[in-house]
Amino acid sequence: MYEFTAPFQDPSGSPIRELFKYLAEPGMISFAGGYPASDLFDVDGLRSAQKRAYRDSNRCLQYGPTDGLPELKSELVNLMARRGVTCGPGELLVTTGSQQGLDLLLRVLVAPGDVVLTEQPAYPATLQALKLQHARIVTAQVDGHGLDVDNLAALLESGAVPRPKLLYTVPTFANPTGATITRERRIALLKLAVKYRFVIVEDDPYGDLRFSGDTVPSILALTAEVEGSRDWVVHFASLSKIVAPGLRVGWSIAPAEITRRCVIAKQTVDLCSAPWTQAIAAEYLADGALERHLPRITTMYRRKYDALCNELRWQLDDAIQFHQPEGGMFVWARIEGIDSSELLWHAIENKVIFVPGKAFFADKLDAASLRLSFAAPGVEEIQEGARRLKRAYEAALAAGTSSVQSSGS
Structure with missing residues (x-):
């Protein structure tokens, strides 16, 4: 009916933003979006800056x-x-x-x-x-x-x-x-x-x-x-x-x-x-508010990162491997033998979400990979989210989710 330009004849949206609809579900814990922690926003500093600006x-x-x-x-x-x-x-x-x-x-x-x-x-x-x-x-x-x-x-x-x-x-x-x-x-x-x-x-x-x-x-x-x-x-x-x-x-x-x-x-x-x-x-x-506030953010992100990594090891042991960054907001992981896109559906049923690794590949997909963001949830939510991820993993295994072979990362 409409004559769209070539790039928009059959466009695909952001695979991450497609997950945001699940955030509205009561009790959902999200490791998905790369959102900074809203409770760490320097609300007072920004309010003061706004008054001066206006x-x-x-x-x-x-x-x-x-x-x-x-x-x-x-x-x-x-x-x-x-x-x-x-x-x-x-x-x-x-x-x-x-x-x-x-x-x-x-x-x-x-x-x-x-x-x-x-x-x-x-x-x-x-x-x-x-x-x-x-x-x-x-x-x-x-x-x-x-x-x-x-x-x-x-x-x-x-x-x-x-x-x-x-x-x-x-x-x-x-x-x-x-x-x-x-x-x-x-x-x-x-x-x-x-x-x-x-x-x-x-x-x-x-x-x-x-x-x-x-x-x-x-x-x-x-x-x-x-x-x-x-x-x-x-x-x-x-x-x-x-x-x-x-x-x-x-x-x-x-x-x-x-x-x-x-x-x-x-x-x-x-x-x-x-x-x-x-x-x-x-x-x-x-x-100078940014320099004063950054240590608060990085200190808390370190706590959240430690909580996620420690709980993932405790809950999933050798089933999961992940890179340990020195900063930022993300942990990149692999769960052997499971297609993370299939795992996601079991995770949603257990009220936890993440981003399957397929979203990050232009070619040579690694279907076992996934990205977990530790920035937005609190420490207790992170720990509970890892426990829910374990339950999702067990449910996926019980359901007979097909094994995958890595094709490179």
Whole structure:
């Protein structure tokens, strides 16, 4: 009946958001969405920032510059300096969440058929965006230390795929694996980008959520050590996981020529991100509230992470294997011999949900994998949720759920 454009003739929605309908069920415990803990929001700090922001009501209620309020951009430049990155206002674009930044970048850089490298497994919304752009997705192997750069170098050297336009990575506490790319691998990746002339898209929403181990500089920060590499990095960041997702404040840092084109693309999308929430974010950052509040978040996330890992071991023992991250919001696990998509239905019956691993694969699915987010539920809920997961596992075995074979992760 309707003549939809090619990408939307038969689109698929987010497999994670499809699970949200179960959140309304009474007593449901969710390990599914990557929601930050709402009880850890700095409500008082944000309320105070809002009052200060609204003293200039016209700033909050009127249209703002497409690239972002100058006062917020100034605070973000200062924030990035504390993270070891020097950038100018012409490189920084305020976006409505970092997902918008990715959408704008794909608009200006990726044509149908262009090769884009992604980690495997990868963030589903990125895969969704690439498919809608009609990019050719080529997956790169990961291990417990994130992207396997040696394997990637061999892939590029072999000429098995055309020169990629982009490589997308979440290098610190990756979604879904929780893995962190080592400093040495980041340097090697920058050298590959310079050699093969592809843009590294560094998505960094979780970097401040470290609760153990030593800090690793961002890929963008390490460009100072690899000549010419700054021209080949686009960095995304956000306040969603560390302040509040309702602000919808994200930003990108890119070479000025990329940023300029993304600004033009953004003009046709939303004219500007909401000045009101930008002003609140600017006041919040200027007050130093983020630095004061982050230790509270990371301390609690460590407690929740420990609770989940300890209870999973206690309840499921050798039946489950998982990677142990040093921060972030996720545990990536495998339950041998069970298709996690089938396990999910038994889990729903036992009032607990997670995300089956299939959602994170562009190819070579690992049907036994699953992602568990420990950020949103409380410690007691996490412990009870693991007990319910065990009951679901036992029910799946009793029902004769077919065994699966891993086809690579």
